[in-house]
Amino acid sequence: MSILLYVEHDGINVNEATLKAAAAANQLAEHMGNVEIHALVAGSGTISVAEQATKIAGVAKVVHIDNAAYENPLAENLTQLVQNLMADYMVLIAAATTTAKNFLPCVAALQDVMQISDIIEVKSASSFSRPIYAGNAIQTLETSDEKLIITVRTTAFETAELSANAAITDITFAAEEATSSFISAELSESERPDLASAKIVISGGRGMGSGENFSLIERVADKLGAAIGASRAAVDAGYVPNDYQVGQTGKVVAPDLYIAVGISGAIQHLAGMKDSKIIVAINKDEDAPIFQVADFGLVADLFDILPELEKAL
Amino acid sequence: MDFSLSDLQQMMQDSVSKFIQKDYDFETRQSLVNSDLGYSEDNWKLFSDLGWLGLPINAEYGGIGGNLIDTIFLQEELGKGLVVEPIFSTLMLGANLVQKHGSSEQKTTMLEDVISGKLKLALAHAEGPAAFDITQISTTARKEGDKYILNGHKSVVIGGASADKILICARTSGKVGDENGISIFIINPDQQGTSTRAYTTNDGMRAADIKFNQVILDATSLLGEADTAFNAVDQVLHEAIVALSAEAIGIMGVLIDKTAEYLRTRQQFGNAIGRFQVLQHRMADMFMETEQAKSMLYFAAIEMAENKTNAKRAAKMLKVKIGSATRFVGQQAVQLHGGMGVSDELDIGHYFKRLTSINTLLGSKDYHLNELIKIPAIRQ
Amino acid sequence: MKILVPVKRVVDFNVKVRVKADGTGVDIDNVKMSMNPFDEIAVEEAIRLKEAGSADEVIVVSVGVQQCQETLRTALAMGADRAILVKTDALVEPLAVAKILAKIAEEEGTNLVILGKQSIDDDCNQTGQMLAALIGRPQGTFASEVVVEDDKVTVIREVDGGLETISMSLPAIVTADLRLNEPRYASLPNIMKAKRKPLSEKMAEDYGVDLKPRHKIIAISEPVTREAGIKVADVTELVAKLKSVGAI
Numbered sequence: 001m002s003i004l005l006y007v008e009h010d011g012i013n014v015n016e017a018t019l020k021a022a023a024a025a026n027q028l029a030e031h032m033g034n035v036e037i038h039a040l041v042a043g044s045g046t047i048s049v050a051e052q053a054t055k056i057a058g059v060a061k062v063v064h065i066d067n068a069a070y071e072n073p074l075a076e077n078l079t080q081l082v083q084n085l086m087a088d089y090m091v092l093i094a095a096a097t098t099t100a101k102n103f104l105p106c107v108a109a110l111q112d113v114m115q116i117s118d119i120i121e122v123k124s125a126s127s128f129s130r131p132i133y134a135g136n137a138i139q140t141l142e143t144s145d146e147k148l149i150i151t152v153r154t155t156a157f158e159t160a161e162l163s164a165n166a167a168i169t170d171i172t173f174a175a176e177e178a179t180s181s182f183i184s185a186e187l188s189e190s191e192r193p194d195l196a197s198a199k200i201v202i203s204g205g206r207g208m209g210s211g212e213n214f215s216l217i218e219r220v221a222d223k224l225g226a227a228i229g230a231s232r233a234a235v236d237a238g239y240v241p242n243d244y245q246v247g248q249t250g251k252v253v254a255p256d257l258y259i260a261v262g263i264s265g266a267i268q269h270l271a272g273m274k275d276s277k278i279i280v281a282i283n284k285d286e287d288a289p290i291f292q293v294a295d296f297g298l299v300a301d302l303f304d305i306l307p308e309l310e311k312a313l
Numbered sequence: 314m315d316f317s318l319s320d321l322q323q324m325m326q327d328s329v330s331k332f333i334q335k336d337y338d339f340e341t342r343q344s345l346v347n348s349d350l351g352y353s354e355d356n357w358k359l360f361s362d363l364g365w366l367g368l369p370i371n372a373e374y375g376g377i378g379g380n381l382i383d384t385i386f387l388q389e390e391l392g393k394g395l396v397v398e399p400i401f402s403t404l405m406l407g408a409n410l411v412q413k414h415g416s417s418e419q420k421t422t423m424l425e426d427v428i429s430g431k432l433k434l435a436l437a438h439a440e441g442p443a444a445f446d447i448t449q450i451s452t453t454a455r456k457e458g459d460k461y462i463l464n465g466h467k468s469v470v471i472g473g474a475s476a477d478k479i480l481i482c483a484r485t486s487g488k489v490g491d492e493n494g495i496s497i498f499i500i501n502p503d504q505q506g507t508s509t510r511a512y513t514t515n516d517g518m519r520a521a522d523i524k525f526n527q528v529i530l531d532a533t534s535l536l537g538e539a540d541t542a543f544n545a546v547d548q549v550l551h552e553a554i555v556a557l558s559a560e561a562i563g564i565m566g567v568l569i570d571k572t573a574e575y576l577r578t579r580q581q582f583g584n585a586i587g588r589f590q591v592l593q594h595r596m597a598d599m600f601m602e603t604e605q606a607k608s609m610l611y612f613a614a615i616e617m618a619e620n621k622t623n624a625k626r627a628a629k630m631l632k633v634k635i636g637s638a639t640r641f642v643g644q645q646a647v648q649l650h651g652g653m654g655v656s657d658e659l660d661i662g663h664y665f666k667r668l669t670s671i672n673t674l675l676g677s678k679d680y681h682l683n684e685l686i687k688i689p690a691i692r693q
Numbered sequence: 694m695k696i697l698v699p700v701k702r703v704v705d706f707n708v709k710v711r712v713k714a715d716g717t718g719v720d721i722d723n724v725k726m727s728m729n730p731f732d733e734i735a736v737e738e739a740i741r742l743k744e745a746g747s748a749d750e751v752i753v754v755s756v757g758v759q760q761c762q763e764t765l766r767t768a769l770a771m772g773a774d775r776a777i778l779v780k781t782d783a784l785v786e787p788l789a790v791a792k793i794l795a796k797i798a799e800e801e802g803t804n805l806v807i808l809g810k811q812s813i814d815d816d817c818n819q820t821g822q823m824l825a826a827l828i829g830r831p832q833g834t835f836a837s838e839v840v841v842e843d844d845k846v847t848v849i850r851e852v853d854g855g856l857e858t859i860s861m862s863l864p865a866i867v868t869a870d871l872r873l874n875e876p877r878y879a880s881l882p883n884i885m886k887a888k889r890k891p892l893s894e895k896m897a898e899d900y901g902v903d904l905k906p907r908h909k910i911i912a913i914s915e916p917v918t919r920e921a922g923i924k925v926a927d928v929t930e931l932v933a934k935l936k937s938v939g940a941i
Contacts, residue, residue: 010854074859075822076831098852102834105787105819106826114788114907117817127911132815133710137719138916139815141908180831180861183847187854196853200941224941232871242837242872243855249811249871251853257940267709274919278940280931287659292578295922296934308928313941323763324770324884327727332878334707364881377881 002036003029004085005059006094006104009041009049011071016197017095019056021152022160024122025093026058028150031125035090036060039166042081044071047168055162062168069175072182073099079106080175086111086147096151096252097196104149113145120156134248134271154196155254155275188243195244198227200257201276203246205269206233207262207283207302214239216306217261223313229253229273231263247272262302265290282306316611321379322386328363329387333394339660345397346517350475352398360398361430369404370412374424381552381618385559385610392563395660395667397518399433402472405556406549407434410480414497414537414545423478435476437467437523438546445676447482447546448490452525454483454498461485461535463498463506463528471674473521474511476502481525482546485539492543497536504528516670517663551628554675555614558635561671562610564664565603565639568646571661572596575650595649599642606631606638622691629681629688636678639668694748694841694863696739697803698773699794700732700755702764703814716912728764731809733771734869737876738839739807740772747841748805750774754797756790756897758782769887770879776890781897783904787815791823792902798828803864805846810835810868821868831861834868 005025008015025037038061041050050064063085069077082103086092092107094100096118108115120138121129127142128150195201202224204217214228221228229251230244246253248271258276263269265281265288273279274293281294284301291297298305318326337356345353360366369384370376377383384405391400408427411420411434426432443449452465463483473479480497487494502509506528511521536542573596576587586592613631616624643665647654655662672678704710705725713720728736739751753768755761756779765776779793798806811818825832833839833848837856840847841863850857851870879887897904925931935941 072857075825075834079826098835098850101818102822102832105822106832108819109788109791109823109826112788114786115817115819115823116908117819130816131916132913133704133719134813134816135916136710137712138914139910140912140914142911143908145907178831180833180859180865183858183860185852185854185858186856236872241855242851243853248813248816257935278935278938279919279922280935291924292921293919295938296931297922297924298927298931299924300927305928309932312928312932320763320766320888321881321884324767324879324887325881327767328770328879328881328884359878362880363878364883368881377885 001088001090002038002060003032003091003093004063004082004089005037005039005056006082006092006100007039007041007049007053008095008097008099009043009046011043011046012048014049014052014056015095015097016159016194017097017154019160020154020157021093021095022056022058023157024119024150024152025091026160027122028091028093028125029058031122032090038063038089040082040085041065042067042070042078044068050168052162054166054168055164057161057163059164059166062166064168064170065173066170067172072185073102074178074180074182075103075106076178076180077175078103079110081173082107083110084173089147091148091150093148093150093152095154100151104151108149111147111149113147113149114143115149115151116141116143117151118153119150120153131271134267135274136267153252155252188241192221193225193227195227195229195246196251196253198253198255200224200226200259201229201246201253201255201273202226202259202261203229203231203263203273204234204239204261205231205263206237208234208239211239213303216303219310220306220313223310226259227255231266231269260290260294261306263290264288265293318386322383325368325383326386326390329365329390330393333390333396337394337396339395339663342395342397346513351513351519352475356398357430357433360400361428365400366404366430367428370408370424370428374412374420375428376424381555382614384556385614388556388559389563392560392667393567395517395564395663399435399472399475399519401553401556401560402435402476403427403433405553406436406471407476407480409552410436410497410545410549411536413549414542416537419536432478433472433476435470435472435479436482436549437470437473437479438482438550439469440465440467445550445680447495447543447550448492450482450484450495451489452481452483454485454496454530456485459532461498461530461532463525463530465525467523469514470521470523472519473502473509473523474519479523480536482542494540495543495546496539497542497546498530498534499536500528500530500534514670516667518670547625550675551625552617554628554632555610555617557671557674558606558610558613558631561635561639561668562603562607564668565599565606565642568642568661568664569596569599569603572599572646572649592649595645599645602638602641606634609634626685626688626690629685632676632681633678633685636672639672643668694805695750695752695801695803696742696748697794697798697801697806698732698735698739698751698753698768699790699806699808699820700736700753700764700768701729701809701812702726702755702757702761703729703812706730706813712913712915716914718910718913726760728767729809729812731811731813731869731871733809733876734871734873735807735809736768736771736773737874738867738869741874742839742841743772752777752801752803754779754794756781756785756793762892765892766887767879769890769892770884771877772883774890776892778892778894779897779900780894781904783897784906785897785904786906786908787817787820788823788907789902789904791820791827793897793900794820794824795827796900796902798824798864805841805863805865805867807839807867807869810870821866825866828864830864830866832866832868833859833861835870836867837870837872839867839873
């Protein structure tokens with residue numbers, strides 16, 4: 001019995017988050033006695049994704065299903081597909097992206113197991129650590145379920161290398177017609193790196209004062225090749241779209257460099273970025289909690305500092 | 314005794330505290346303090362929508378019919394946010410007096426308007442030497458035909474600048490010191506002969522000094538009956554002590570929480586300063602003072618709500634205890650925060666300022682201590 | 694149409710929990726408890742749907758200790774019509790909760806179940822999805838907009854890349870994200886009314902669901918804390934420092 005790794009993709013490329021989940025899958029495979037890892041690529045016209053997936057370190061086989069039903073990752077369709085495959089697998093593992101968070105619990109319920117959400121450490125074949133209370137405590141648990149359904153917090157694992165050479169097995173599956181349907185997606189177009197996997201992230205908070213002022217951040221981000229994030233306050237105020245949100249309920253990021261601008265540092269925001277390697281905080285309030293986690297703090301007015309920073313880089 | 318809260322009290326507390334957490338942070342409060350009006354009309358509308366303005370008003374006038382004990386939980390939560398909207402002056406002083414002394418027609422019309430947020434009230438009772446004891450007032454209303462001629466001066470009328478109607482305590486008969494002969498007049502702030510000087514008090518609230526020079530009033534301006542307002546006013550002022558003390562309890566709770574959190578985070582000599590025993594002792598003393606004051610508050614609130622023989626005595630004792638506890642807790646909170654404890658940017662100093670104001674309102678600690686000597690306790 | 698909204702009693706959003714020294718859990722003695730914020734958003738959405746005429750009844754349910762009654766009363770004070778308390782002193786995992794909810798949804802014949810997307814204590818984010826799978830109905834998770842029309846519900850979902858719109862036929866499951874709405878404050882008259890609204894109590898055992906936890910908690914520990922670093926005086930110093938550690 002082997003591990004099934006769900007591969008997240010945009011129809012063209014394997015999502016970097018999946019490579020992190022693959023690293024976790026590799027650790028788990030070792031604990032389970034070097035069982036095989038199979039990667040599942042479900043999509044429409046996704047042979048190039050499947051080919052990329054063959055290279056993910058530790059993957060022995062790529063299971064590929066090419067069907068219009070999977071063009072958009074509708075939970076109902078993915079659940080049926082994976083539920084059917086689970087007869088042959090001990091473990092279903094995926095990066096904790098919104099797609100996986102959407103359908104993995106469905107599979108777990110149908111398998112009658114408790115999902116293990118957002119793991120940050122593989123302790124043994126049945127024991128894992130995961131953050132609770134917005135990361136204010138770490139829970140280590142031992143599961144008694146026979147099958148494991150796991151989502152992986154990507155910031156806690158290295159990126160798996162692209163060194164393997166697995167075979168692709170094409171499968172077909174006749175799903176029942178779904179009672180839900182995809183209508184449209186409004187995805188943010190950006191030339192910048194993906195927030196979740198960027199090496200450098202620069203985020204703005206309520207201190208930015210307006211959506212227009214985010215252009216100050218954009219100019220610095222351009223210089224650094226950084227992704228742009230935001231605190232919940234900035235998103236709620238409508239300065240930037242929801243997918244910019246870093247925090248307990250937004251994206252969890254751990255770049256090499258995280259620059260927090262005009263962000264006070266509520267627990268919920270810290271939960272989303274405190275694993276970053278280097279944290280820089282720029283805030284005019286000397287007592288802002290963000291300074292308690294920052295490696296380098298600069299107490300100053302961001303409207304003076306951002307243009308200066310742009311020039312200095 | 315069972316001090317657990319009723320569902321109403323618990324849920325009201327949750328609702329108010331949620332409002333303060335979400336919509337009334339310190340910055341918001343400071344911007345209101347610095348605004349022209351000194352508070353927010355939108356908030357006032359919201360308070361009305363949420364039914365807070367009807368809490369102490371009887372159900373027959375459209376209110377919730379809460380008693381003084383229910384009221385203290387509202388006041389305690391408002392204290393935590395240093396809320397500047399004129400709830401205390403409108404409800405605890407104005408509406409309460411209307412309810413206790415108004416004619417049935419006045420009650421119906423005025424209290425309905427209070428609940429719907431249309432009518433803000435203030436009570437002008439205090440004068441220089443008569444901060445609490447209204448038998449000592451020198452403002453007079455002399456009856457001439459079917460009119461009254463009002464002369465005198467009122468100081469520190471809380472909410473006096475924003476009130477739509479002001480209730481004036483004036484002597485219509487008898488001499489200074491008599492309980493008989495006190496009447497209440499309802500006047501408009503712009504009444505001819507009235508001059509108002511509005512100002513911001515130390516704690517960011519608004520008050521006014523009001524002078525009356527030959528103000529001519531119709532008999533319809535009288536609240537309830539003439540000459541007989543003493544008991545109602547005295548009762549209202551003692552109940553107001555309880556409500557105001559509840560606000561102080563809320564503030565002291567916040568100061569303890571904030572100071573404890575500061576001691577846990579502020580590092581000195583390689584340690585969080587909260588690890589130093591001397592500072593722990595101070596925190597323990599702050600906590601004890603607050604708990605004692607809180608016990609006094611509950612005692613006085615129950616005595617007053619149930620109209621016990623020693624009720625007013627209990628209210629005075631409460632004011633004395635609040636006087637010493639707030640001073641101690643406020644000073645310690647400021648000192649433990651160091652210099653920033655008094656800076657304008659940090660909320661700590663503002664909480665302390667409010668506590669200091671509370672101590673001077675409705676008679677100081679020394680005043681009530683002196684009064685207590687005169688009133689013997691009656692064995693029940 | 695009937696809407697079912699499950700609500701969970703959790704440590705208040707503003708409380709910073711502390712891990713117990715013996716590693717057995719977090720210290721929640723005398724800590725303020727409140728309704729899970731996402732559940733509050735779910736309750737608000739259900740009430741708005743009722744106010745808009747899309748629903749006739751909003752039923753709230755909570756699984757847990759007796760005190761969950763307070764959480765239910767809060768939902769009633771916001772405007773829900775009646776409440777069900779499923780009592781148990783045991784720690785109930787999302788899977789078991791989903792199974793109980795499936796039974797209740799069937800019993801009550803609810804057309805729409807709105808849940809919070811995750812609870813802020815165990816951060817699991819799975820109950821809604823599990824419920825959808827168990828009753829075999831479609832789900833619209835992480836919703837930032839919900840529109841009910843006839844027998845369809847359209848949901849705008851917050852996904853990693855932005856927003857996604859899906860349409861589902863009723864009955865369906867929706868889980869609420871942060872920006873779905875701003876929950877109202879319970880007004881005093883409604884708090885008074887809530888006292889008279891029906892709240893029925895059931896025992897978890899009544900539903901014939903196996904409550905035995907699948908996860909054994911071995912330890913609860915403090916996360917690795919970051920040490921505060923240094924303050925820099927200006928941009929020049931900041932850039933120099935970042936260069937010296939190789940961050941840029």
